[in-house]
Amino acid sequence: MRSQEYSVLSADIPWESEDIWRTFAGYLLILHIPLSFGGLDAVAKVLRCSSLDPLTTYTAKPHHQVWPFFFRKFSFRPSWIKETVLWFGLLVSMVFVTSLISDRLIGPEDAYDPILKEILSDSPTSRLVCFFLYCVIAPLSEETIYRGFLLTSLSSSMKWKNALIVSSLMFSVAHLSGQSFFQLFIIGCITGLAYCRTGTLAASFTIHCLYNAVILFTTIMS
Secondary structure (H helix, E strand, O other), X not given: OHHHHHOOOOOOOOEOHHHHHHHHHHHHHHHOOHHHOOHHHHHHHHOOOHHHOHHHHOOEOOOOOHHHHHHHHOOOOOOHHHHHHHHHHHHHHHHHHHHHHHHHHOOOOOOOXXXXXXXXXXXXXXXXXXXXXXXXXXXXXXXXXXXXXXXXXXXXXXXXXXXHHHHHHHHHHHOOOXXXXXXXXXXXXXXXXXXXXXXXXXXXXXXXXXXHHHHHHHHHHO
């Protein structure tokens, strides 16, 4: 009972339980293609043609609007800053420890993407764009998809701990990186725990943003 009380997520979601994975696929494809970031929804509103918008027309419950649901998820809640600081500190510590263990078991590897390092060292403009994409766009879209939608939806039909594990696994798999799979899973779990505890994506987004910023900064300094 105490375990369930940890999560403050509501079971009231705009989707039917049987539509969760179908809706997830739609959000994944639309939000992960930069030129389509919410584009279909915007076109549907401009042309006043709701049939163009699969996110609200085909998957949402009647009289439920999708985007206001997500906007409310970014509202500030009491103690979210404190929770964010605590979980971010834990995330950095866990990634550091797992990296040390990995180096001992597998051997030391280059921790930084050479392509990313080249982009960051190319020019101030490319560095600024890279920081914007990695620290704003990527965390915003991924937290909306994996925590705001998938974790919220799954926790309405299963125990929140199981929902946390499943959504974190999907987060890891979607990055198509076997080398970083476990660390990505940890990131998914930590941001998911922060979201479950506070009920706001502001916490998980901030943690995700700060973590990516640390990675970029250490890549520049390496």
